[in-house]
Structure formats: C-alpha cells, structure tokens
Amino acid sequence: MDEAPQIEVRDLTMGYGERVVQAGIHFRVSRGEVFVIMGDSGCGKSTLMRHMVGLQSPRTGDVYYDGEGYWAAGEERREALKRKFGVLYQYAALFSSMTLEENVSLPLVEHAGLTEADAREVGRLKLALVGLAGFERHYPAEISGGMKKRAGLARAMALDPEILYFDEPSAGLDPLTSRRLDDLILELRTSLKTTIVLVTHELPSIFELGDHAVFLDAEKKTMTALGKPSDLKESADPKVRAFLSRGRL
C-alpha cells in the first residue's frame, strides 16, 4: 500500500456504555480494493462498520477518509464525507412505503438535486445494473430476499459513491443467489473502480472477493490478524487459522 490510503482506521476503541467491544483497531484500505472485516459472531464486525459510516462515535481514535478525520470533522464536513460512501445493510433497509424506484431515487433528489424525471431515469439504470429492470414499481414486500439485497445495493450506489460498505451481504441468501451477488460486487468494482468494505463471515466470499482482511477476536477484544485472506490461512493465531478453515486444522 504505497499510495495514500482512501480509508484509514487509527487506534479505534469501540464500546456500548461501560462495555468495551473492541480496542486498538487500526488498518488501511487502498482505493479500489475489496477489504473484508471478519470475525466470530458478536466480535463487533457490524459495530466497526457503524463507526466507519458515522452511525456510532468511537471511544478513542478516528476513521480517516483521504486523510481527513471523520469524527474530528464538524457536522457539516461529516455530511459531506458521507457522500463518499454508500451502505448496503444486512436486511437491505428498504423503505417499505416506497417503490423500488422511489427508494433508489430518494438520495438522487435529496442530495444530488436531480429533477424527479432525471432521478427516475438514474434509478431505473441502477435497478437494471443489479438485474431488477421491470421491478421499478414494486414495493419491497412484493420481492424476494435476494432481490431486496440487490435493490438495497442499487440504492447504496445511487450517488456513485467512491466506497461501498456491505454488512453481511450473503446473510439469509441461498448459495446461488449469494454467489450471484458476489459476482455483481466484483463486476461493480471492476467497472466503477469502487472501493469495497465487506463485513462477512462467509468463507467463499472472503476468499473470492477479499484483497485484504482484518480479523476481530471477540474474546481478546482486539484485532488479531491483518493481511491477504490466503496468507491469513497460515496465520500464527490458531483461532484465525481455525476460522478460515471452518475448524479443520
């Protein structure tokens, strides 16, 4: 990672109330790479993502976007920094009272200042990109779980963000749908040159998509490994090795 990192997490400590979830988290994410945040259940993967996307403030440390500290920045700057990333939530978080087209065009109208007609056109494109052409007028309740994920992805990339965050994209999907979503993520990375941060514990996704990965240990409450997923299979930490080989050591 010679060039300046696009995202840098420095000395991050996270917690709820009195309880510290993770401490001493530090890593860098380069432009255009797929970075995986992994770890056992309850280790704080999603919490780390919430800190990175500005939903939860850290106890100590900060998250830097192109060298600018997110939490050190003022409210106005933070709103501007948020435009750099889009987020796909675990359960897609689509607005149930809006059609898919309205879901996707909402940020385009509110943030990019597009006219309703232009926003609809861009919305149709984004839905077509994720294979949902023709479903523009459908409501989230009328489509399957995998389609919801894809619609959530279309909304996350509505504003052409530089970075896309994915929280457990494969959760609740069958292997084929999950595989198609992984392929779509890779295609988007190649076509859009988007940086991707992926929270997951799905081994196929980690090995197929991840350029680099960080492992969070729930017991030690800190990160215990950082590197290429294929290298981490040989990590000195037995727990990381066990995790990446589904316990078959």
Next chain:
Amino acid sequence: MTGSGTNPAPRVALERVADGTLRVRLSGSWDLAGGVPPADEVVGELERGATRLVLEDAGLERWDSSLVTFLHEVAAEASRRGAALDAGPLPEGARRLLGLALAVKPHVEPPSPEDDALTARVGRVALHVWGTAGDALTFLGETVLAFVALVRGSARFRRVDLLHAFEATGVSALGIVALINFLIGAVLAFVGAVQLQQFGAAIYVANLVGIGVLRELGPLMTGIVMAGRTGAAFAATLGTMTVNEEVDALRTMGLRPAEFLVLPRVLATALMMPALVAYADLLGLLGGLFVGVTLLDLGTTEYVRQTQASVALRHAWIGLSKSVAFGAVVALTGTYYGIRCGRSAAAVGEATTKAVVMGIVLVVVVDALATVLTYLLGL
C-alpha cells in the same frame, strides 16, 4: 469516474451514415449534478428509421452515472425498435456497465386478470367487506374459546404479561384520564350554566354534570382515550411482533396467539376499565364542582347535596357496566388489527390507525346500543 480537468458541458453529436447507421458521438464532461441530457434527438432519429446505433467516445472528459443513464435510455429505445447497437467505441467502464444493465431482460408484469367494470369493482369491495367480517368473527370466536380455556384453567399465557397489561391499561393511563375527564366535567358545567342561569336555575348544573358524567361522558371519554392510547399500543406491539415473525413462532410452538397475546390484554383492559371510569367519574364531578364554586358562586356543600339528591346510583352502575364493554371492544380491536398486520413498517402504521379509528367508532356504537337498551328497560 474517469478523467479530470475543466468541465465542458456534456455533448451529443449525431451523424447519419448512408446504410441506416446512426453514430452517437459523446463528448464533454458528464456529471450527475448537472442532470441527465435528454435522449429525444436520438429517439427521433430512431423513429426516422435508423437501424443501427454506434455509441462513440468522441472526447469524453469525465463521466459518471449520468452518461450510463443516457446510454441505457438510448439502448432500451433501440432494443424496443429492433435497431442494432454497437457500444464498442465507448470507454471500457461505461461499456461494461451498459452490458450489466442490459444483461437481464426487463421483467414484464403479466396483465392484471381483474375486471375493471363498475359491477366487478363493487363486487370486489363487497367480497372484501364480507371476508373481513368473517375474519373478525373468527378472531372473536378464537378469543371466546381462549376465555373458555381460561375459565377451565387450561389457557396458556404468561401471568407476568397479564400484570404488565394491567399496569399499561390502568396506572399508566391515570394522568390522561384525569385531565380529560376533569376538563369535560368543567366544560359541561360551564355550558349548562350559561343556559340555566337565564332561568335562575344555576344549581341544576349539579344535576346535569352528575348524570351526564356518570352515565355517559365519563365512560365514553375514557373509552375514546383508551382507544387512542391502549388500542393503538396493542396494535403497534402485536403488529411489530407479526412483522418480526414472533406471532408465527408462537404458532409453531403450539401456543395460540388468542390465548397468549389477546387474552391477557382483553382481560386486563375489560377489568381495569370500570376502575378507570370510577376514577374518571370522580374527576368529572370535581371539574363540575370547580366551575360551580368558582364561576357560579354556588357553595360546595350545596353543590354536593344537589348532586346527591339528583343522581341515582343506577346512573353510575350503568356507566360502569358499559365501560367493561368499551374496554373489551378497544382491546379486541387493537389486538385484531395487530395480529392481522402486514409484513412491513408501513403495515404497522396502517394497523395502528385502523385500530384507533375502529376502536373509537365501536365504542360510540356500543354506547348508542346501550342507551337504546337502557331506555327499553326503563333504566
């Protein structure tokens, strides 16, 4: 996405070639913030018979989704008209994205089999109302069976849920019930006084407030407050449980929602309502007394004696009896709409609204029926 430098406006130049080929030469800086340039010109050329479209990079400086949206619109139109498309000369990223957007054929909604004639529409509404009535009756039947199970001692629900329901429908509602009924008593006394004073009969305000509050307004206002407060809370809670599949989980565990969820709520509300109404009656009478003493210069003892003399105890009993029915109606409506809620956040809001509106309507309807019944019985 690509390129940098100055930002000349996006440009679309069209060049017709003899064999029906249309070259769409794209240049300039394409930025989403500037909107999406219209594709009308290209569509016009397609209408005039262009059979092949060539999309070309003729000096694109910077581009983002606005370019791909334009390309997608043009490509979709070309596909509709059977024109061939050549996106080869585009930047690689844009070409790949266009390919991705066109990879899956648009889903075509099958035509609705529904008949749109007036008679068919009226028929559908009638069938829906009939279906809802049948469903509500089924729900009522399940609840009655749950009560039968309760009497037999075989109803399965958590006693702690019943206690929570008692708290939610009782103690927690004291404040709002007190405020509303005190003010209703005061308003009734004030409006009555304006009329009665003209005949020097201000003391009869005590009769008006006493009978009005105990027999009608105390139970009715408390019923309406409870429909807005407790009925809505039941619908929202059970609606959210339905969305989260908690109600399904109960069913698969062999627990009946009618026993586990509905019974404690209906029981608690029906039992707490008379207590709440007794409290509401007291506050309503105090509201009337307050206006009588402060605005009408009546003595406290005089007002109380007049109330005692004019208000028979049966008025209070009638009000308290009605309140049990009001409580049951409010709780049944709230739990019914909660359990029959759809599977989305919007459905929870809809269920809550329906529970409140239907709860208030049914409370007033039950009150009207009770008034007719007491009249027929000479009470």
